[in-house]
Amino acid sequence: MYRYRESCRACGSKELVPVLNLGVQPLANEFVLPSEPHSGYAPLEVMFCPRCTLGQLSVVVDPAILYSEYRYVTSQSEMMFRHFEKITADIQRESGKDSSLVEIGSNDGTFLVYALHHGFGPVCGVDPAANLAQLALQYGINTVVRQFGTPAAALVAEFMPKVDVVLARHVFCHIDDWRGIICGLDVLSHKDTLVCIEVPDTEKMLANVEFDTIYHEHLSYLTVRSVIELLNGTNWHVHKVLRYSIHGGALMIMLRRNEWKERDSSVDAFEIGTLVTEEKWKAMALTAVVARYSLQKMVADLHAEGKTICGYGASAKSTVWVNACGFRKDDIAFITDTTPQKIGRFTPGTKIPIVDEAELLVRKPDYAVMFAWNYFQFIMQKNKAFLDGGGKFIVPVPTAKIVEHA
Ligand code: TMP
Ligand code: ZN
DSSP, X not given: OEEEOOSOTTTOOOOOEEEEEEEEEEOTTOOOOTTSOOOOEEEEEEEEOTTTOOEEESEEEOHHHHHTTOOOOOOOOHHHHHHHHHHHHHHHHHHOSSEEEEEETOTTXXXXXXXXXXXXXXXXXXXXXXXXXXXXXXXXXXEEOSOSSHHHXXXXXXXXXXXXXXXXXXXXXXXXXXXXXXXXXXXXEEEEEEEEEEEXXXXXXXXXXXXXXXXXXXXXXXXXXXXXXXXTTSSEEEEEEXXXXXXXXXXXXXXXXXXXXXXXXXXXXXXXXXSOOHHHHHHXXXXXXXXXXXXXXXXXXXXXXXXXXXXXXXXXXXXXXXHHHTOOTTTSOXXXXXXXXXXXXXXXXXXXXXXXXXXXXXXXXXXXXXXXXXXXXXXXXXXXXXXXXXXXXXXXXSSOEEEXXX
16 A cells, blocks of 8 residues: 655655654545445655755555545635636746646646636646546546656647646645656756746745644655755756745745756745754644644543534545544544535544535534634635534644634
């Protein structure tokens, strides 16, 4: 089911240091039906590379298991579309309008549909999840169903020989073979091709103690420095870096081929240094223990008072919290979610059922743990009826806190 990785994915160093251990966990997005078996458990441990500052999991779970029936679908929230607007403007500032676009990890095609309507074209997706490619096709988006690398790039090149923009949103952290990605980019690029890699901002993740974003699909916790190391000796370099506030902080790392001589000054600061250090990782690991303890204690205390508690948002983060805290159905009675593909299934590693969000007002629990805390404002506004009826949210990060009013 998994294998250990011995060397750094970015720079090849074998001197990796263990910095955070979440024990053995089920696969965070494997929401199985009551009748289905699950794939099992794998260690969840982060190793830090002092040479290039990349954080990476000690194991790589077989992608065929992780991605064959992938249930994560790109959020269609207003917040996500505002983000699309922003990244589209930033990319077009570099590439111009009417650029052809390939998205690596295109999921159900949500971004590509948006891109087609906002000045990109033609577009094409690459994603290993056949079920999502099927969905994308219904929206009119073609997807090459493969992990991105030279073979996938060759398939794209059959109908889009050279591509103006290659976008990889939150996908670099999912892929083990980064050299393969670079080789694929070589196949698809012309001298002015822009490559845009959006990744979570590890510095912010550490500062905000977002340990719940660490699960088996997220193999890497990138820094710009680690990408600079990765690109050493290739045809590519880091051209520009932008920061976004979405989901606790993201970086857009833009690459250009080495023929492109101008480099944006935004890269300079990252080259000088990074705030992502071994000490920061270890400090976060300790704080995460306190955060888990604070939620466990709050749930136990509320139960002792006879209160009922559910979860809100069956995100992968919810799986990490639930399993790291050892919660069972007696602790969290159910978790609500809006995603049809998740409803009727169990939270991985438990018998906690996922139910339709409408159940919140039917079952009226006293408390709902907000596992989709990254949508805090939106969720508070959307659930006025629950709050007005006396319901309360528990926000688990950075330490458990009860929120009663929008
Ligand atoms: P994400 O943080 O990975 O996007 O996952 C969020 C999960 O929470 C996803 O399964 C959808 C769910 N969700 C709700 O159930 N209700 C909501 O209002 C929002 C914003 C998300
Ligand atoms: Zn390294």
